[in-house]
Amino acid sequence: xxxxxxxxxxxxxxxxxxxxxxxxxxxxxxxxxxxxxxxxxxxxxxxxxxxxxxxxxxxxxxxxxxxxxxxxxxxxxxxxxxxxxxxxxxxxxxxxxxxxxxxxxxxxxxxxxxxxxxxxxxxxxxxxxxxx
Numbered sequence: 001x002x003x004x005x006x007x008x009x010x011x012x013x014x015x016x017x018x019x020x021x022x023x024x025x026x027x028x029x030x031x032x033x034x035x036x037x038x039x040x041x042x043x044x045x046x047x048x049x050x051x052x053x054x055x056x057x058x059x060x061x062x063x064x065x066x067x068x069x070x071x072x073x074x075x076x077x078x079x080x081x082x083x084x085x086x087x088x089x090x091x092x093x094x095x096x097x098x099x100x101x102x103x104x105x106x107x108x109x110x111x112x113x114x115x116x117x118x119x120x121x122x123x124x125x126x127x128x129x130x131x132x
């Protein structure tokens with residue numbers, strides 16, 4: 001079984017479900033606190049999330065379910081090459097010029113089950129993120 005999803009489509013669906021549809025104004029954005037990834041966000045308040053270039057970002061990979069005897073998990077660490085700012089479904093590379101997130105970042109997710117290719121190959125999960 002091979003599944004492939006567009007990162008832009010998945011991100012847009014997830015973010016649009018809970019976000020306002022209109023682009024935020026410069027005055028609205030100027031009032032929002034900027035939270036660096038890894039810092040505590042203000043409770044119950046909107047904020048801009050900043051992923052600083054080169055800062056470590058942990059990503060948990062986990063395989064589990066009722067079919068499996070136990071689970072496996074690992075934490076991977078990735079870093080962005082440049083600053084990225086996000087607010088709801090919007091993204092910016094400088095914290096000033098905002099576009100819909102899927103116009104700034106795109107990519108793919110891919111999942112392959114073990115043995116699919118030759119009966120003995122390992123399964124794989126891949127995520128690719130690219131600047132547009």
